[in-house]
Amino acid sequence: MRSSYDVIIVGAGPGGSITAKTCAQAGLQVLLIEKRQEIGDPVRCAEGVGKEGLMQHIQPDSRWIAAELKGSMIFAPDGTEIKMSEEASSQKAGFNLERKVFDRVLAQQAAMAGADVMVKTRAIGLLRSNGSISGIKAMYMGEVTEIKADIVIGADGVESKVGRWGGIDTSLKPVDINTCTQFLVSNIDAGEYNKFYIGEKYAPGGYLWLFPKGEHTANVGLGILGSKCGTVRPILLLHKFMETYMPDGKIIEMVVGGVPVSGPIKQTVANGLILVGDAARQSDPLTGGGIINAMDAGKIAGEVCIKAKEKGDYSVKILKEYEDRWRATIGKELSKSLMIKNLLIKVSDEQLNQLAHSLSGIDTSKMALPKVLPILFKKNPKILWELRSLFI
Amino acid sequence: MSVIVNRYKCGYCGACVGVCPVGALELVETWIEVDNTCTSCGVCAKICPVGALGVVK
Ligand SMILES: Cc1cc2nc3c(=O)[nH]c(=O)nc-3n(C[C@H](O)[C@H](O)[C@H](O)COP(=O)(O)OP(=O)(O)OC[C@H]3O[C@@H](n4cnc5c(N)ncnc54)[C@H](O)[C@@H]3O)c2cc1C
Ligand code: SF4
Ligand code: SF4
Numbered sequence: 104m105r106s107s108y109d110v111i112i113v114g115a116g117p118g119g120s121i122t123a124k125t126c127a128q129a130g131l132q133v134l135l136i137e138k139r140q141e142i143g144d145p146v147r148c149a150e151g152v153g154k155e156g157l158m159q160h161i162q163p164d165s166r167w168i169a170a171e172l173k174g175s176m177i178f179a180p181d182g183t184e185i186k187m188s189e190e191a192s193s194q195k196a197g198f199n200l201e202r203k204v205f206d207r208v209l210a211q212q213a214a215m216a217g218a219d220v221m222v223k224t225r226a227i228g229l230l231r232s233n234g235s236i237s238g239i240k241a242m243y244m245g246e247v248t249e250i251k252a253d254i255v256i257g258a259d260g261v262e263s264k265v266g267r268w269g270g271i272d273t274s275l276k277p278v279d280i281n282t283c284t285q286f287l288v289s290n291i292d293a294g295e296y297n298k299f300y301i302g303e304k305y306a307p308g309g310y311l312w313l314f315p316k317g318e319h320t321a322n323v324g325l326g327i328l329g330s331k332c333g334t335v336r337p338i339l340l341l342h343k344f345m346e347t348y349m350p351d352g353k354i355i356e357m358v359v360g361g362v363p364v365s366g367p368i369k370q371t372v373a374n375g376l377i378l379v380g381d382a383a384r385q386s387d388p389l390t391g392g393g394i395i396n397a398m399d400a401g402k403i404a405g406e407v408c409i410k411a412k413e414k415g416d417y418s419v420k421i422l423k424e425y426e427d428r429w430r431a432t433i434g435k436e437l438s439k440s441l442m443i444k445n446l447l448i449k450v451s452d453e454q455l456n457q458l459a460h461s462l463s464g465i466d467t468s469k470m471a472l473p474k475v476l477p478i479l480f481k482k483n484p485k486i487l488w489e490l491r492s493l494f495i
Numbered sequence: 496m497s498v499i500v501n502r503y504k505c506g507y508c509g510a511c512v513g514v515c516p517v518g519a520l521e522l523v524e525t526w527i528e529v530d531n532t533c534t535s536c537g538v539c540a541k542i543c544p545v546g547a548l549g550v551v552k
Contacts, residue, residue, distance in 0.1 A: 279514075361513055
């Protein structure tokens with residue numbers, strides 16, 4: 104280990120590891136730190152990704168692909184089923200991963216590209232000099248050390264502190280977070296589709312999912328909007344669902360977690376500092392998907408770090424390119440999803456049923472969500488009027 | 496003023512850390528620590544997926 108690096112990345116999730124790999128491949132001195140002793144474990148994810156998005160970053164490998172999917176199905180509160188195609192529902196169809204392995208493989212790739220990696224090492228603060236972030240304070244096995252860097256990347260997930268330490272308030276309001284519980288359930292017929300159950304009945308302000316992880320096993324979980332949590336809790340609702348719909352299911356693992364659903368936040372860079380992935384609240388407000396967004400953002404962040412190093416300038420002036428690039432791509436999608444999320448949390452179960460019924464007679468099985476939405480709008484302008492700017 | 500964490504319930508997911516307006520919480524591997532800046536606002540307790548947090552006024 105060195106006492107100073109070009110770039111230090113805090114958090115070895117998908118966002119952090121891709122940033123580290125991108126920087127290291129260009130010959131930068133990189134340190135990737137992870138506070139857990141095992142990268143990727145415990146999992147806080149339903150593990151669904153789109154094929155296309157994934158393959159921008161890594162070739163699929165059977166070591167970390169738990170299931171390949173035919174598509175997705177959405178169930179309205181009254182049970183009406185909408186089947187969609189392979190590319191459907193943004194990031195949700197495609198593969199379901201084994202993230203314990205996947206996250207570790209990504210970190211390993213960063214290491215092989217030349218990055219130093221430290222596990223069981225937690226950032227506990229930032230160093231500053233001349234109005235810029237200039238490194239981190241970290242704790243390893245109870246010992247505190249200071250490590251210098253020209254740029255610090257906060258890829259520290261939903262619980263991110265790096266942004267706050269750097270003067271960017273990333274705290275989430277209850278309405279900005281989906282709070283989730285998931286069981287890995289065995290002894291069921293998992294099928295070949297990712298299934299989404301929507302409505303207050305299942306998950307107020309969110310949805311319940313069943314993502315297959317093999318023939319007889321699936322991630323069965325639900326997320327509800329933080330603002331609707333309190334008297335009901337995800338874990339209680341999930342137990343209720345299991346009792347009613349999967350009485351023979353055996354729970355072999357439990358996952359809890361929160362997904363940011365705030366949509367784009369105002370600021371993600373400061374002098375010597377970049378936020379990536381969930382730390383930058385880049386997960387999708389509608390689907391909760393954040394793996395590919397974190398990886399895409401990590402790639403951009405890495406490329407901008409390389410430029411900054413070439414120029415010898417680590418100020419916002421240069422790092423702002425990161426901000427501009429992710430807003431023009433990921434940011435646009437997040438804003439669209441936020442509009443739909445904000446509408447859906449007001450729509451009643453009865454109206455959701457109406458929406459589903461309006462598709463009867465239309466074969467959506469070869470369509471993706473972006474194709475289905477305009478059809479829904481045409482048939483239900485009253486319910487979906489708020490979204491008109493997306494279609495007109 | 497503080498919050499109490501039921502360690503036997505907590506799934507160390509960090510959601511509460513993300514919502515605390517004052518940054519009073521920290522997830523250290525498998526447990527939650529609360530520092531003395533906690534204002535007992537209750538936001539963390541509201542959103543915890545398993546109900547592991549209790550506010551002390
Ligand atoms: C229940 C649930 C289901 C989900 N389902 C899906 C899904 O199906 N598909 C999808 O695409 N997304 C899903 N997501 C979202 C997805 O998990 C995240 O968007 C994704 O993991 C973000 O990646 P990241 O690299 O930004 O952060 P993370 O993967 O959260 O990684 C952050 C890392 O930083 C570490 N860290 C934090 N603080 C420090 C510190 N101070 N020092 C050192 N290390 C630190 C953490 O330990 C962690 O390993 C789900 C989330 C939840 C909670
Ligand atoms: S939100 Fe609840 S389960 Fe998650 S870390 Fe906080 S106290 Fe533990
Ligand atoms: S009660 Fe409020 S201030 Fe205290 S830890 Fe929870 S969220 Fe933070």
